[in-house]
Amino acid sequence: MHRSLSLAALSLAAAAVFATTAWAQAPRREPAVNDTLASPEVSSDHRVTFRIFAPKASEVTLTGDWLGSTPAPKLSKDERGVWSVTLGPFEPSIYIYSFNVDGMAIPDPVNPRIKLRARTSASMVEVKDDTSAFWEPRDVPHGAVEINWEKSKAIAGETRAIWIYTPPGYAKTTGRYPVLYLLHGSNDTAAGWTMAGNANFVLDNLLAGGKTLPMIVVMPFGHATPFGVPAAQGAVANDALFEDYLLQDVIPTVEARYRVSPGRENRAIAGLSMGGGQSLRIGLGHLDLFSAVASFSGAVPADFETRFAGLLKDSKGTNEKIKTLWIGCGQQDSLFGRSKSLADLLAKYQVRHIFYPTDGVHNYTVWRKYLAEYAPLLFR
Amino acid sequence: MHRSLSLAALSLAAAAVFATTAWAQAPRREPAVNDTLASPEVSSDHRVTFRIFAPKASEVTLTGDWLGSTPAPKLSKDERGVWSVTLGPFEPSIYIYSFNVDGMAIPDPVNPRIKLRARTSASMVEVKDDTSAFWEPRDVPHGAVEINWEKSKAIAGETRAIWIYTPPGYAKTTGRYPVLYLLHGSNDTAAGWTMAGNANFVLDNLLAGGKTLPMIVVMPFGHATPFGVPAAQGAVANDALFEDYLLQDVIPTVEARYRVSPGRENRAIAGLSMGGGQSLRIGLGHLDLFSAVASFSGAVPADFETRFAGLLKDSKGTNEKIKTLWIGCGQQDSLFGRSKSLADLLAKYQVRHIFYPTDGVHNYTVWRKYLAEYAPLLFR
Numbered sequence: 001m002h003r004s005l006s007l008a009a010l011s012l013a014a015a016a017v018f019a020t021t022a023w024a025q026a027p028r029r030e031p032a033v034n035d036t037l038a039s040p041e042v043s044s045d046h047r048v049t050f051r052i053f054a055p056k057a058s059e060v061t062l063t064g065d066w067l068g069s070t071p072a073p074k075l076s077k078d079e080r081g082v083w084s085v086t087l088g089p090f091e092p093s094i095y096i097y098s099f100n101v102d103g104m105a106i107p108d109p110v111n112p113r114i115k116l117r118a119r120t121s122a123s124m125v126e127v128k129d130d131t132s133a134f135w136e137p138r139d140v141p142h143g144a145v146e147i148n149w150e151k152s153k154a155i156a157g158e159t160r161a162i163w164i165y166t167p168p169g170y171a172k173t174t175g176r177y178p179v180l181y182l183l184h185g186s187n188d189t190a191a192g193w194t195m196a197g198n199a200n201f202v203l204d205n206l207l208a209g210g211k212t213l214p215m216i217v218v219m220p221f222g223h224a225t226p227f228g229v230p231a232a233q234g235a236v237a238n239d240a241l242f243e244d245y246l247l248q249d250v251i252p253t254v255e256a257r258y259r260v261s262p263g264r265e266n267r268a269i270a271g272l273s274m275g276g277g278q279s280l281r282i283g284l285g286h287l288d289l290f291s292a293v294a295s296f297s298g299a300v301p302a303d304f305e306t307r308f309a310g311l312l313k314d315s316k317g318t319n320e321k322i323k324t325l326w327i328g329c330g331q332q333d334s335l336f337g338r339s340k341s342l343a344d345l346l347a348k349y350q351v352r353h354i355f356y357p358t359d360g361v362h363n364y365t366v367w368r369k370y371l372a373e374y375a376p377l378l379f380r
Numbered sequence: 381m382h383r384s385l386s387l388a389a390l391s392l393a394a395a396a397v398f399a400t401t402a403w404a405q406a407p408r409r410e411p412a413v414n415d416t417l418a419s420p421e422v423s424s425d426h427r428v429t430f431r432i433f434a435p436k437a438s439e440v441t442l443t444g445d446w447l448g449s450t451p452a453p454k455l456s457k458d459e460r461g462v463w464s465v466t467l468g469p470f471e472p473s474i475y476i477y478s479f480n481v482d483g484m485a486i487p488d489p490v491n492p493r494i495k496l497r498a499r500t501s502a503s504m505v506e507v508k509d510d511t512s513a514f515w516e517p518r519d520v521p522h523g524a525v526e527i528n529w530e531k532s533k534a535i536a537g538e539t540r541a542i543w544i545y546t547p548p549g550y551a552k553t554t555g556r557y558p559v560l561y562l563l564h565g566s567n568d569t570a571a572g573w574t575m576a577g578n579a580n581f582v583l584d585n586l587l588a589g590g591k592t593l594p595m596i597v598v599m600p601f602g603h604a605t606p607f608g609v610p611a612a613q614g615a616v617a618n619d620a621l622f623e624d625y626l627l628q629d630v631i632p633t634v635e636a637r638y639r640v641s642p643g644r645e646n647r648a649i650a651g652l653s654m655g656g657g658q659s660l661r662i663g664l665g666h667l668d669l670f671s672a673v674a675s676f677s678g679a680v681p682a683d684f685e686t687r688f689a690g691l692l693k694d695s696k697g698t699n700e701k702i703k704t705l706w707i708g709c710g711q712q713d714s715l716f717g718r719s720k721s722l723a724d725l726l727a728k729y730q731v732r733h734i735f736y737p738t739d740g741v742h743n744y745t746v747w748r749k750y751l752a753e754y755a756p757l758l759f760r
Contacts, residue, residue, distance in 0.1 A: 034485065034500075035608070056438060056482035081483075102436040103461075105414065106486045107501065112569070114494050114501050120414075121487065121494050121501075137539035139531055146526040149580070151519055159517035171551075171637055189492070200529070228415070257551055 033080055037110050040097075040125040047088035048125055050097065052109065055081025057101045062087075063122075065096040065363035068332050072100065092129040093365040094196060098122040115196055118187045119228035124196060135198040135368045140208035141168030142201075145194050150253045154244040155224055162221075162250055163190045164258065165200050167207060167214035176259045178266035178379040179216045181246070181290075182371075183275025186299075187228070190221040196364050202371050211376045216258055220250045222275050239274075239301075243282050251289070265323070268378050270294035272367045273335070277301055280342075284308055287321045292378055294326035296370040297362055300338040305345060312349040324377050325353040328370045330360030413460055417490050420477075420505040427468035428505055430477065432489065435461025437481045442467075443502075445476040445743035448712050452480065472509040473745040474576060478502040495576055498567045499608035504576060515578040515748045520588035521548030522581075525574050530633045534624040535604055542601075542630055543570045544638065545580050547587060547594035556639045558646035558759040559596045561626070561670075562751075563655025566615075566679075567608070570601040576744050582751050591756045596638055600630045602655050615654070615679075623662050631669070645703070648758050650674035652747045653715070657681055660722075664688055667701045672758055674706035676750040677742055680718040685725060692729040704757050705733040708750045710740030 039051035050062055052075070060083040061072040075083035096115045098105050107114055108123035115122040132138050148162045167177065182199060184192040193199040199217060206212040224241035254260060267290045271279040276298020283293030285307075301307060311318045325346070329339035336357070343355035356373065360366035419431035430442055432455070440463040441452040455463035476495045478485050487494055488503035495502040512518050528542045547557065562579060564572040573579040579597060586592040604621035634640060647670045651659040656678020663673030665687075681687060691698045705726070709719035716737070723735035736753065740746035 052484070054482070054484050058436060101481075101484070102434070104432070104434050104481070104486075104489060106484075106489050109484055109486050110500055112497050112499050112501060114496055116494055117492055119492050120490055121492060137529060137531070142529040142539075144526045144528045146524045147574070148524045149517060149522040151517070159522075194527070 033082065034110055037082065039084075039108050039110050040123075042125065042127055045088075046090050046092070046127050047086050048090060048095075048127065049084055049086040050075065050099070050108070050125075051082055051084040052099050052101065053080070053082050054101050057083065059102055061100045063098045063100060063105065066090070066093075066361065066365065068361035069334070075099075088127075090127045091365065092127045092133050093368070094124050094126045094135075094198065095365070096122050096124055096196065096363065116189045116191050118189055118223050120187070134205050134372050135202050137201050138205055138208070140204055142204050143167045143170065143207075145200050147190075148253065148257065150249060152245060152249045154248045155241065160221055160245075160249070161190050162253065163194055163219040164254065165194070165203060165217040165219070166258070167216070168204065170216075170259075174259070176261040177214055177216045178261050178268070179218055179254060179258075180375065180378060181218045181220075181250070181267070181269040181279075183269070183271030183278050184219070184222050185271075185273030185275055186222075188222070190219055193217075193219045197368055197371065199368075199371060202368055203375060206372060206375055213379050215375070215379060216254070216260060218250065218254050220246060222271070222278060239278055239281055242278055243285075246282060247286070247289075264289055264291045266291075266379060268292035268294070268324075270296065270326070270371075270374060271298070272296040272370075273362065274299050280304070281307075284311060284322075284325075287311075287318075291322065292324040292326075293322065294324070294370075294374050295328070295339065295342070296367050296374075297329045297333050297335055298327070298339060298342075299335065300342045304342060312345070312351060315350045315352075319350075319352045322352070323380075324374075325351070326356065326374050326377070327353060328356035328358065328366075328373070330362065330366045331357055332360060333362045333366070335362060413462065414490055417462065419464075419488050419490050420503075422505065422507055425468075426470050426472065426507050427466055428470060428475075428507065429464055429466040430455065430479075430488070430505075431462055431464040432479050432481065433460070433462050434481050437463065439482055441480045443478045443480060443485065446470070446473075446741060446745065448741040449714070455479075468507075470507045471745065472507045472513050473748070474504050474506045474515075474578065475745070476502050476504055476576065476743065496569045496571050498569055498603050500567070514585050514752050515582050517581050518585055518588070520584055522584050523547045523550065523587075525580050527570075528633065528637065530629060532625060532629045534628045535621065540601055540625075540629070541570050542633065543574055543599040544634065545574070545583060545597035545599070546638070547596070548584065550596075550639075554639070556641040557594055557596045558641050558648070559598055559634060559638075560755070560758060561598045561600070561630070561647070561649040561659075563649070563651025563658050564599070564602050565651075565653030565655055566602075568602070570599055573597075573599045577748055577751065579748075579751060582748055583755060586752060586755055593759050595755070595759060596634070596640060598630065598634050600626060602651070602658060619654075619658055619661055619681075622658055623665070626662060627666070627669075644669055644671045646671075646759060648672035648674070648704075650676065650706070650751075650754060651678070652676040652750075653742065654679050660684070661687070664691060664702075664705075667691075667698075671702065672704040672706075673702065674704070674750075674754050675708070675719065675722070676747050676754075677709045677713050677715055678707070678719060678722075679715065680722045684722060692725070692731060695730045695732075699730075699732045702732070703760075704754075705731070706736065706754050706757070707733060708736035708738065708746075708753070710742065710746045711737055712740060713742045713746075715742060 060075040225238040269283040276295030440455040455465040493504040649663040656675030
């Protein structure tokens with residue numbers, strides 16, 4: 001360690017290096033046009049203008065999680081090389097989008113609000129109303145989301161992060177809380193329900209309105225096998241290993257570190273898309289551990305009827321065990337048929353459930369609403 | 381709410397929709413080549429190959445936080461339209477990089493490990509050694525990082541996130557802990573010290589090795605005024621408002637929510653780059669609140685000698701108040717002169733300090749080391 005003992009006078013030349021500007025972490029090499037480019041720009045009438053500086057590109061289109069099967073909108077280029085398109089008006093929400101520049105799918109280069117993914121990344125744009133929505137931070141007590149790292153037993157060699165919401169005042173109380181295990185979709189991460197789903201603010205607002213009981217919400221990373229190469233393989237293998245991970249690592253970690261209420265009546269499991277399938281598999285497969293199960297726009301297991309034959313046939317016993325079996329899906333979602341078929345199957349076997357079809361496609365605009373509908377039903 | 385009461389038989393047609401594949405959250409429109417593209421790819425000899433599929437681009441270069449003033453390496457294109465370059469070997473670390481595709485600065489489209497920024501974003505690549513480094517997760521007890529949201533008093537209308545590290549076992553203990561306020565650089569976010577700096581793992585490892593006392597580390601968002609338009613203005617205004625935010629919001633929130641040891645001897649403040657300047661301004665400006673101050677590659681205030689004239693002239697009194705004044709900078713950093721000049725100035729006035737010049741440029745490879753050097757000196 002060097003300790004300066006020099007008493008040399010400070011030269012005027014040295015003083016000149018005390019510049020006033022802030023200093024970026026890396027040399028800025030972007031063209032100047034990006035320094036002032038606004039993207040996305042949300043107008044008061046809830047229209048959004050998306051812009052990207054791509055002077056040499058020949059075609060730029062937009063991918064958006066609100067588009068469903070609609071063709072990708074094309075952007076048009078101005079004389080500076082800035083491509084833009086204005087869309088909407090949008091229903092207030094947080095939307096996920098990316099640009100496709102000559103075949104390259106990329107997040108918005110100047111938008112800091114990134115949707116992290118298991119592979120690739122995208123951007124987010126928030127459209128706000130005059131009054132803050134049920135998923136926005138209101139002037140109410142806020143819970144916190146804690147990132148816990150733990151070396152996994154089930155997934156050898158990995159130290160994995162679990163994101164865990166604790167209700168307002170958790171640290172100052174001594175009570176125990178029920179737990180909702182809340183799972184994300186394919187190509188998402190453990191941060192998804194917080195950073196895109198605003199699950200923490202949804203819960204804060206419900207609690208402030210007296211609509212839910214305080215609960216801990218556990219958000220693990222749903223990809224247990226390496227994701228994405230190739231993207232569509234390995235879903236079944238992943239679901240099996242993720243189940244081991246949840247049972248051997250996540251639940252024991254949560255129950256060792258947090259003040260949780262014991263027993264199946266204080267554990268619920270819910271998830272969106274891939275996570276909806278995982279919730280059904282794990283929740284209904286372990287009714288000794290869980291008393292409530294939900295699938296939001298779920299990737300319902302293909303073998304549901306054979307996998308859960310016993311549960312379906314003994315519907316009286318099943319109905320005694322499950323406090324809430326909740327199945328929601330947007331009718332414009334390409335997965336809608338799978339939820340509808342599951343609801344029909346449960347109805348056929350007289351397994352009690354709530355089927356909650358809504359408007360909507362396959363996005364967090366729908367899932368935030370489902371969380372706000374589902375959480376108030378829990379632990380009553 | 382719709383509750384399905386239908387007992388209609390499940391049709392074979394409906395059963396066909398139970399597909400086995402996982403389901404991405406948004407329609408995948410990327411070209412197939414991206415599904416199997418590996419980027420970045422780290423070889424066992426610590427070389428890294430960066431790749432991007434950009435079939436129509438005319439020039440692709442790489443920006444990297446290890447490059448300093450070195451010209452941006454050019455990538456070359458293969459017959460598939462994939463551009464690549466292999467660099468290194470690298471010293472084990474986590475590096476930040478981005479591509480510049482025909483003037484567009486973008487993160488790596490297929491790399492999920494994103495460096496979040498206040499404006500724009502980039503990617504990260506980790507080069508590991510055979511044995512886990514001081515900044516990697518080892519098989520030791522892990523602390524947690526909790527994201528706390530609080531409506532700001534100083535910055536009207538904003539609900540801001542503060543990232544807070546608590547040492548292993550915090551929730552199970554009843555003791556109080558000293559607090560290090562740890563600030564990030566310009567264009568970084570409250571997540572930076574955790575997601576790029578691995579501050580949590582650095583502290584976990586130091587603690588497991590008996591090298592530090594357990595402490596709470598508070599990482600607020602250092603941009604109090606809107607960042608980036610235009611990028612280089614407003615540093616002084618930001619520093620003033622950030623000081624208000626830290627004093628009026630961050631410290632009171634931390635002291636209300638966490639079990640912290642009281643008094644100035646249990647508060648330290650350190651930061652990198654812009655955050656180094658903020659630490660000097662706030663820490664030395666409030667010796668009633670802080671007893672230890674550090675600047676890592678800091679943007680030293682231009683008016684240091686006049687701003688702290690009283691403190692410099694009363695060096696005997698100052699030396700009694702400050703337990704550790706620590707100034708580190710890489711000698712290949714373009715900011716090195718500012719730290720050197722500060723050290724000379726302090727030496728001239730006989731203000732006790734540690735000047736710690738090292739090899740290195742302006743990046744987290746250096747700042748992780750500085751945190752590991754500095755934290756053991758605290759609260760002794």
